[in-house]
Amino acid sequence: MIESIVAVSVFALTVTSVIGSFIAIIRIDEKSRGIRVVAQNVRFVSEYLTREIRNGYVRYSAYGASVAQPGPVTVLYLNDHTGTPIDITLSGGKLRLTRGGSTTDLTGNDVVVSSFAVWIFPATNPYPVGSVQPRVTFTFTIRSNLSIRPTDQTTIQYETSASPRYYGG
Numbered sequence: 001m002i003e004s005i006v007a008v009s010v011f012a013l014t015v016t017s018v019i020g021s022f023i024a025i026i027r028i029d030e031k032s033r034g035i036r037v038v039a040q041n042v043r044f045v046s047e048y049l050t051r052e053i054r055n056g057y058v059r060y061s062a063y064g065a066s067v068a069q070p071g072p073v074t075v076l077y078l079n080d081h082t083g084t085p086i087d088i089t090l091s092g093g094k095l096r097l098t099r100g101g102s103t104t105d106l107t108g109n110d111v112v113v114s115s116f117a118v119w120i121f122p123a124t125n126p127y128p129v130g131s132v133q134p135r136v137t138f139t140f141t142i143r144s145n146l147s148i149r150p151t152d153q154t155t156i157q158y159e160t161s162a163s164p165r166y167y168g169g
Contacts, residue, residue: 027152034144034154041111041142042158045095048106049076049088050162053136056080057166060125062087067124072117076138081166090116095140107142115141127166137161 060067062077062085076088080099087098093112094105107113119137126132139159147153 027149030147030149030152031154034146034152037108037110037146038142038144038154038156041107042156045106045140045142046158046160048097049138050160052078052080052086052088053162054165056086057127057164058120058134058136059085060127063120065124067120069123070119072119072139074116074118076118076136088116088118090140110145111142112145113140113142115139133163135161135163 056078059077059079063073067073074090078086078088080086084100085098088106089096089098090113093114094107095113095116097104097106117139121135121137122132126134137159138161139157141155141157143155144153
């Protein structure tokens with residue numbers, strides 16, 4: 001009788017340990033998948049925006065007389081190398097790109113972008129005289145949308161600067 005109780009106790013302890021380990025492995029996998037998804041989206045968005053900024057130029061006319069200083073703006077207006085207008089906006093938790101009238105999402109469904117801010121220097125159009133090289137600094141906060149548990153979600157705040165290669169008028 002006592003042998004049976006000891007055997008059942010050892011079995012229950014072993015099963016509980018195995019189930020606990022299995023649950024921990026599943027949580028670690030969800031966390032690492034969230035990190036991977038966020039990192040991939042950050043890498044794609046940062047490379048894409050940096051390339052568009054470097055190969056195009058800031059469309060100062062879309063900001064009116066000048067870009068708001070010192071605070072950030074929430075929309076990035078560019079023209080690509082062919083002169084096609086590009087607008088980068090945050091809408092519905094996604095970064096959206098509008099090029100020549102058609103809009104596409106830059107971020108996937110498995111992430112949520114909670115903030116997007118852009119600083120443009122100088123505040124006024126430097127292209128007519130070509131004496132100042134513009135600089136665009138953008139920042140965004142992105143988090144995974146894969147898990148319900150807040151402890152398994154990953155959030156990354158990203159910031160970088162880029163300068164257009166364009167000096168023309």
